[in-house]
Amino acid sequence: NAGVTQTPKFRVLKTGQSMTLLCAQDMNHEYMYWYRQDPGMGLRLIHYSVGEGTTAKGEVPDGYNVSRLKKQNFLLGLESAAPSQTSVYFCASSYSSGSETDTQYFGPGTRLTVL
Amino acid sequence: EDQVTQSPEALRLQEGESSSLNCSYTVSGLRGLFWYRQDPGKGPEFLFTLYSAGEEKEKERLKATLTKKESFLHITAPKPEDSATYLCAVQVRAQKLVFGQGTRLTINP
Numbered sequence: 001n002a003g004v005t006q007t008p009k010f011r012v013l014k015t016g017q018s019m020t021l022l023c024a025q026d027m028n029h030e031y032m033y034w035y036r037q038d039p040g041m042g043l044r045l046i047h048y049s050v051g052e053g054t055t056a057k058g059e060v061p062d063g064y065n066v067s068r069l070k071k072q073n074f075l076l077g078l079e080s081a082a083p084s085q086t087s088v089y090f091c092a093s094s095y096s097s098g099s100e101t102d103t104q105y106f107g108p109g110t111r112l113t114v115l
Numbered sequence: 116e117d118q119v120t121q122s123p124e125a126l127r128l129q130e131g132e133s134s135s136l137n138c139s140y141t142v143s144g145l146r147g148l149f150w151y152r153q154d155p156g157k158g159p160e161f162l163f164t165l166y167s168a169g170e171e172k173e174k175e176r177l178k179a180t181l182t183k184k185e186s187f188l189h190i191t192a193p194k195p196e197d198s199a200t201y202l203c204a205v206q207v208r209a210q211k212l213v214f215g216q217g218t219r220l221t222i223n224p
Binding site: 004031033040041042043044045048050056058090103104105106107108109 | 119149151156157158159160161164202204210211212214215216217
């Protein structure tokens, strides 16, 4: 199993450009998440999904959109990139067993720079 | 407001020198506490989940403990390969983890 994979690994954008980050998991997990990690801030939740076709806002959703058309994929979109969106983005997934406590497994990250 | 604080921010030890990392939390309801290890340029790697005060879990040189207000990650006789950033996260409700800022651990040979 590859676990959670993310593409691309690195990307440089100019202000105003758009892009999509792709997350894929092969663990048949129901829940998927997008986080950003900034120095001194810890990991912060952007959006999440509790199943195919569903999405919900996290702690810092502004400027981002997401889609979950297939169970194994979760896409994060930036419509008009801003320098404040320079960060490392992590995707995670967890298995829903009916319990509210699920271990989240993380991908390797995408380092995004917006100039 | 839910808060998770890790200390120290950075810790440098000699190989074989045991120590502990702290994770203190102020949250509305604890459903679970998670420890992750993160190597530079990599994603967080799951280590432990603790659910209730008094619980302990071990893995090689690491042992995690939990009280009602904090968790400790004890590192016994560490090796250079234990160098990493250790993250603590608290689950306060379904699908919501609150992360601490991490402790950067360096083990010198």
